[in-house]
Amino acid sequence: MAQRTKYSMVKDHILNWINDGTVKPGEKIPPESELVHSFGVSRHTIRQAVGELVNEGYLYREQGSGTYCSHVLPNPIPETIERISNGKNIGVITTYMSDYIFPSIIRGIESHLASKGYTLTLSCTDNDVERERQCLEMMIDRQIDGLIVEPTKSSNYNPNIKYYLELEQQHIPYLMINQFYSQLVPAHLIMDDEKGGFLAAEHLIKLGHERILGLFKTDDLQGVHRMSGFIRAFREYGLPLEPELIVTYTTEDMVPSFYDSIGYFFENAEERPSGVVCYNDQLALSVLDQLRKLHLSVPQDISLVGYDDSILAVATEVKLTSVLHPKQELGRAAAEWIIAAVEKQEAPPSHIYEPELIIRNSTAPFNRLESKLG
Structure with missing residues (x-):
């Protein structure tokens, strides 16, 4: 069974506060900075967790004031x-x-x-x-x-x-x-996940990116087909595709060490890819976290594409370009x-x-000069 992500653990902890009355309806939850310190996670991890709880109706935001526990809570979905x-x-x-x-x-x-x-x-x-x-x-x-x-x-x-x-x-x-x-x-x-993978890669290719990292989960056919579309885009545009820039993983591989290993591809400025296509938005935000640790910016340094256009695609200040589900x-x-x-x-x-690519601010044209300076 896959290990839970950091943001889901934060989300569950805040849900426990709500369910056991630690935070009552109408009360404000701790500010973002305090949550970052309490949970020992990044700011964007907190934003993912809180963003989902807002979307699901457990929390609501008041502009300039903070985030509060809802007065009318939705029914949680139990195991069965x-x-x-x-x-x-x-x-x-x-x-x-x-x-x-x-x-x-x-x-x-x-x-x-x-x-x-x-x-x-x-x-x-x-x-x-x-x-x-x-x-x-x-x-x-x-x-x-x-x-x-x-x-x-x-x-x-x-x-x-x-x-x-x-x-x-x-x-x-x-x-x-x-x-x-x-x-x-x-x-x-x-x-049509094959076409979705094609659209994601084609978007970056048309923006001038050639060294594009593809990250695909392969124990589900969705990921296999998305990878096939990714490969087809390179063939149709006559671009070489370096085998080491296609990384596959399974459900069991989704552990912290896997997410940490993604940073390896970006440590060397001369060899780093300028774009990344991810199996889904959840993985894309993990890549974003690794890039931030390396002090790399999206899309200035790396363009990033997710998949599914989930609520996670707009959960942080970097809004993900993503394929609509x-x-x-x-x-x-x-x-x-x-x-x-x-x-x-x-x-x-x-x-x-039919897939549709939703373009946001996580992708930008490839800047060859900046890439050389990086």
Whole structure:
């Protein structure tokens, strides 16, 4: 299981303050400088954590005054929850649940299911195949009427295929989101991640960057496809791609030492890349943290591109150029599909969402003179 990031630990600690009454509704949380000192993390890590809590409704900001605990708190999403209604029961399994883009996807699913009187049973795998097995067994035991699932480690062979075949034998429809298992080729709603990776690299190439570092998670097909698009951009623009500038990692590699190792690529001014394309926004902010430790600026020294256009893309003063993920739209479409399938209506076909690059201030034209002086 992946080790939790610093900002998620800070976020959870502040949530504990809220839940146990240390910070009461209407009270101000400690200022940013105090939080930096208390947690021993960077300023942008605090901003990520607080920014997410603001976005999720736990905190609110008052201009020129500070950040406060909300008077009306949202319901937290526990490990496994069930919404009670008079409708049929739809299971939802995601790789993660409480952070990054997943709350938006879940809200899209839940809001539409609730509007149609359906029950929602929700669980997550933490991108672990054994956890996925447990989730599938639980869903089958609960006699769900349909299942929406995000595959676990989709680029590897999945030992849980038999559970999906059991769903088919029981005529229980299921839909996969974000990716799908190639052994099954089920109905799916996904992004064209290959094109997304291409757009990210092409953007930097068009800005004059040639030495571009690509960081890709490869135990999920999303990362494999994003890397493929990254490589294709270099080929189509006739640029050489140095093999050492493509770095891959897996869920288990996401530990502090991995994030620290990223700084290695930027220590030598003569060899450092001028741009970076990241698997997602979360990784991009970790790269940003490493660059700050080396006293390098984005985009003046290094241009940085994320992926998913999550709330993290605008969580710091450096606003990330990022590839847009449909998030809530995808969640709603998944709910519409599964309801149609459960009610024996004609379900919409599988759909591949076209990526869109959202350009912000983390990327800039390559300055050859500044690069030489650096």
